[in-house]
Amino acid sequence: MPSRSAIVLQTVLHAARPLVRLLLRNGVAYPAFAAALKSVFLDVARDELRREGAKATDSALSLRSGVHRRDVRTLTQAQGMASPAEDEAPMNMAAQVVARWLATPDCLDDAGLPRPLPRAGEAPSFEALVAAISTDVRPRAVLDELARLGMAEVDGDAVRLLAPGFVPHQGFAEMAFFMQHNLHDHAAAAVANLADQSNYLEQAVFVDDLSAASAQQLHATAAKAWRQAFKAVMHEAQALHDHDRQSLPAAERGHRARFGTYFFTTDHDDPAS
Known part of the structure; x- marks a missing residue:
């Protein structure tokens, strides 16, 4: 043994x-x-x-x-x-704006998808989203960052979100930033369950002997399930965050949480498997 x-x-x-x-x-x-x-x-x-x-x-x-x-x-x-690393901030401004956009009912259409927002003006607007998080950062700077990452685009006087979540399509450093924190917390949950007898959510569905087409179809099913879970958890996370920030002192707001999922498929003979 x-x-x-x-x-x-x-x-x-x-x-x-x-x-x-x-x-x-x-x-x-x-x-x-x-x-x-x-x-x-x-x-x-x-x-x-x-x-x-x-x-x-x-x-x-x-x-x-x-x-x-x-x-x-x-x-x-x-x-x-x-000196302390700047990338240790809980979540950068662009990611916070996208999260609030996806969690604010007035910013969503009847299907629950993010709708284009006016660049400026009263809520719901892109300017109001940024101001709800911080008044120290100019909305134009956040918009430029989202556009650089392929996350949003300007359409006349409106801003359109191009992805259902904060997954940068450009910028190796930004993608690496989220990878390190996602993998860290996934590993931390698994280690805590194994070593400390914690009970964090850390489960997976595993199946083999699939065709390439079946694996692709399963990926689509998993992505659909994630969008549904994302919507529910993000809405609750935003509501709890806003409630605690308004009603509790900073000393009582020391916890952070992360919820995620993943999907991977490969051939049995692939060295990456």
Whole structure:
């Protein structure tokens, strides 16, 4: 019977294969990744020690993470001088505007789809959507960003949303931003269920021996189911967000949540499977 350590290692190695493929296809080979991974082990070891109420000394960090003590000292100093990453904001302004657009009944047509909005004026308008989130950002700047990402277009005096959710069609960095946070939270839910006996929603439907046409049809069915779930969850999320922001102090609004789904199909002989 394999040990828990062996089971966990094999599980993580299998889950990492698509990520390693992404690294290799973008010029990041093993030495660079291994060197960068030291800081991840160090950060998580520090978090674990803090959770246990233990002091995060260089020796304790080295023992817990397996990173050499010399590297612990060097990496700790480097992390102390680093400035916070700007992309750690919960969600950028463009994504918030799209989310509110899709969750506001006045911005939807009779079929529940986003309808074109006037660029300016009283709600419902694009300008009002932006102002409902923040008055520190100009609506034109948000509109330019959505247009750059292929998410919206200007049609005369109206703004038209081109996609049912915030999925940038342009901008590698933006797509990578959402990929890292989506994958992180999916993995965090699965790990919590396995290690902490939590009960987060983390399920999947699996079927094999399908034709290519059947797989494509199943993808369409899954996309339709996602649109229905997206509409319900996004509406509730927006309503709860607005309620809590208006009725509770900031100190009581420290939680965040993410809901998502995925679909993948491949040939049995595909190395990506």
